[in-house]
Amino acid sequence: AQSVTQLGSHVSVSEGALVLLRCNYSSSVPPYLFWYVQYPNQGLQLLLKYTSAATLVKGINGFEAEFKKSETSFHLTKPSAHMSDAAEYFCAVISGNTGKLIFGQGTTLQVKP
Amino acid sequence: GAVVSQHPSWVICKSGTSVKIECRSLDFQATTMFWYRQFPKQSLMLMATSNEGSKATYEQGVEKDKFLINHASLTLSTLTVTSAHPEDSSFYICSAPVAESDNSPLHFGNGTRLTVT
Numbered sequence: 001a002q003s004v005t006q007l008g009s010h011v012s013v014s015e016g017a018l019v020l021l022r023c024n025y026s027s028s029v030p031p032y033l034f035w036y037v038q039y040p041n042q043g044l045q046l047l048l049k050y051t052s053a054a055t056l057v058k059g060i061n062g063f064e065a066e067f068k069k070s071e072t073s074f075h076l077t078k079p080s081a082h083m084s085d086a087a088e089y090f091c092a093v094i095s096g097n098t099g100k101l102i103f104g105q106g107t108t109l110q111v112k113p
Numbered sequence: 114g115a116v117v118s119q120h121p122s123w124v125i126c127k128s129g130t131s132v133k134i135e136c137r138s139l140d141f142q143a144t145t146m147f148w149y150r151q152f153p154k155q156s157l158m159l160m161a162t163s164n165e166g167s168k169a170t171y172e173q174g175v176e177k178d179k180f181l182i183n184h185a186s187l188t189l190s191t192l193t194v195t196s197a198h199p200e201d202s203s204f205y206i207c208s209a210p211v212a213e214s215d216n217s218p219l220h221f222g223n224g225t226r227l228t229v230t
Contacts, residue, residue, distance in 0.1 A: 034218055043119070043206050043221035044157075090156065099145060099210055101219050103156045 002027040002093045004074075006104035014112050019063075019078040021107045023091030026072065032094040033074045034101065035065055037087050044090065050074060061085070086111045116140060119207050119222025126197055126229055134192045134225045136163075136207030142187035143209035147219065148180075151204040160205075163190040197229040 007022040025031050032051050036044040048059025055067045065076045074091060091104040116139040126132050136146055144165045149157040161182055162170040169182035179201075181193040190209075194201050206224040210217040 036221075041204075041224065041226065043117075043223040044208075044219075046218050046220070049218050098162070099217070100147065100159055100162065101208070102159070106156045108154075 002029075002031055002095050003102060004033070004091045004093045004104040006089075006091050006107050008107055009105060010108045010110065012110040012112060013081045015083055016080050019076070019081045019085065019109065021076040021089050021091075021109065023065075023074045023076065023104060024072050025074060025091075025093055027093065033065075033067065034092045034094075035059065035063070035074075035076050036090045036092060036103075037061075038090065038106075039087050047076070047089075081109075081111045083111050083113065085109060117207065117209050117220045117222040119225055121225060122223060123226040124228070126227070128198055128229055129196055131193055131195045132197055132227060134194075134205055134207070134227075136190045136192070136209070136222055138188045138209050141209075141211055143190075144187060146184065146190040146207055146209045148182065148190075148192050149206045149208065151206060151224075153204075157206065160192075163192075165190075194227065197227070199229045202227055202229045 003026045005024050034049045035047040038044050047063050048057045050057050050067045058064045063078045089107045092101045095102050118137045120135045146163040148160045150160050151157045159172050160175045163182045163184040165184045171177050184190045204224050208219040208221045
């Protein structure tokens, strides 16, 4: 069964600094991977997705993620953090052919001025 | 882009009453919708898969009689929390895939904050 693990429940960076949110996946087949962002009391917004077309995926708001099969990782990065990036971030994987999204535990990103 | 509308955004009810939450796909048809539950500062837990024209598929440990799901049309799924209790207080979020493919991302509603007093 597919699953994802997010390392670090809380990440704090200074405004303008690099953002790195970690996600490792477990899958016996090529996975479909996603990153979502959630602002307080709201639903989830898709940041980007990996569907095997390209290993480096660019998303919205300046975020990107690189699929590394050798490391079973799909870490999310952004070169320069903005205050508006403070939110909860979830890595997710499609479970088999059901279309169900299985989420990681989430990482809270704090951006300090 | 694709939009999923969820209503109400928040609701307060008394113990023993039932609450209905609606999830609509606004500019696309969704034969499948997913219902998630999220506890404070935790991840999303899949409750059930709502299937248009057939019974919902519930995840292990989710009470079917407690959380009634009806997928009445290609654009509407409803979740009814029956005989609500304080422990049912949570954030409920629906989602739908935009396209009928295995790797289609889900689009989410804005969630419903349920508080049972």
